[in-house]
Amino acid sequence: MRPIVEVAAEKLDIPADYVLPYGHYKAKISLDYIASLGGRHDGNLILVTAITPTPAGEGKTTTTVGLGDASIISARRRSSACASRALAPALA
Numbered sequence: 001m002r003p004i005v006e007v008a009a010e011k012l013d014i015p016a017d018y019v020l021p022y023g024h025y026k027a028k029i030s031l032d033y034i035a036s037l038g039g040r041h042d043g044n045l046i047l048v049t050a051i052t053p054t055p056a057g058e059g060k061t062t063t064t065v066g067l068g069d070a071s072i073i074s075a076r077r078r079s080s081a082c083a084s085r086a087l088a089p090a091l092a
Contacts, residue, residue, distance in 0.1 A: 001025055014081060 001075040004027045018033035046067060053059040071078040 001024075003015050003021075003024050005019050005021055008019045008027065008029075009016055014029060014033060018030040019027045020030060021027045048060050048064045048067070050060050050061060050063075
């Protein structure tokens, strides 16, 4: 696994000064950086919700990760976030 500061810089063009690491693999993004994006076009948001998994056993996390991986084809920068009581918040 690569350090989150490196991933943020290379994949999302977020300067290291704005990445607040919590260990090697998770981080928060500074509100100053988010405020600096005010003039840019908004991105897209896809929410994945479900009560039960599909008959094949695929649940919300599997669907979210699949959508995130598929978006690489159509977008230069993308990120996926999963929040679950079982997983704790995670950014991929």
